[in-house]
Structure formats: C-alpha cells, structure tokens
Amino acid sequence: MNNDAARVAEALGLGATKRHIFLCVKSSEQACCGGEQAAKSWEHLKTRLKQLGLSEKGGIQRTKADCLRVCVEGPVAVIYPDGIWYRHCTPENLDRIITEHLVGGKVVESLRFAGPA
Numbered sequence: 455m456n457n458d459a460a461r462v463a464e465a466l467g468l469g470a471t472k473r474h475i476f477l478c479v480k481s482s483e484q485a486c487c488g489g490e491q492a493a494k495s496w497e498h499l500k501t502r503l504k505q506l507g508l509s510e511k512g513g514i515q516r517t518k519a520d521c522l523r524v525c526v527e528g529p530v531a532v533i534y535p536d537g538i539w540y541r542h543c544t545p546e547n548l549d550r551i552i553t554e555h556l557v558g559g560k561v562v563e564s565l566r567f568a569g570p571a
Contacts, residue, residue, distance in 0.1 A: 467511030473556050474515040475499070477531045477543060478522040491544070495529045498545035502552055514556050527567070536561075538569035 463469065477499055479492040496518055503509040503516060524530045527541035531551070538561055540551055547565055554560050561569075 470513050471515050472513040474534045476517045476519045478529050479518045480521045492529045495543050499548050540565045541567045
C-alpha cells in the first residue's frame with residue numbers, strides 16, 4: 455500500500471481540521487471581482503492563516519476555488535462544515551472572517567449572504 459497520501463495528510467494536519475474555507479479566485483477580469491482583487495485576497499488569506507498558526511496543523515484548511523458560481527459581490531467564500539457563504543472577501547474582510555468566524559465561531563452577519571441562520 456502506498457502511504458504518500460497519508461504522509462501528506464499528516465503534514466497538513468487534515469485529521470485536526472475544524473473548518474475549511476474555500477475562496478473563489480477566478481482569474482478572469484470578467485469574474486465577480488476581477489482577477490487582481492481575488493489574487494490579493496488569496497495571498498492575504500494564506501499569509502494570515504500561517505501568521506496566526508491556523509493553517510496546516512492549526513485546524514483551518516484553505517482551498518483556492520476557480521469558481522463558486524456566485525458571480526457577484528466577490529471575492530466569495532464558503533466555510534465548511536458550517537455552510538456559511540460570505541461576499542466581499544477583501545483582505546480587510548477576511549481578517550474579520552478569520553478572527554470572528556474561523557477562530558471565534560461567530561458568523562460575520564454583515565458579510566454573510568447565505569447559509570444556515
């Protein structure tokens with residue numbers, strides 16, 4: 455049996471995952487926010503999660519999504535297992551989402567547009 459996947463999973467701390475954020479980073483200028491804003495938001499998310507010790511074995515996973523199909527008010531993100539969808543995921547708003555939701559467990563209502571109440 456090949457254990458490469460198990461080794462990668464261990465290195466990423468997948469077994470300790472509490473929440474997973476998917477951020478739309480469609481690179482086309484026709485995307486909901488344009489490629490430049492999406493790229494800035496993605497880089498900020500990666501950097502901030504690492505700075506706070508939340509990525510890898512810190513319990514928060516992140517994934518770059520090409521398109522989350524909500525092509526307005528982007529960048530758009532969804533957090534699982536909560537099923538909460540956020541709009542306007544700029545670096546500043548991502549800081550709020552990270553602090554209040556991913557760490558604190560409280561939905562940022564002013565940015566939420568879908569998901570369980």
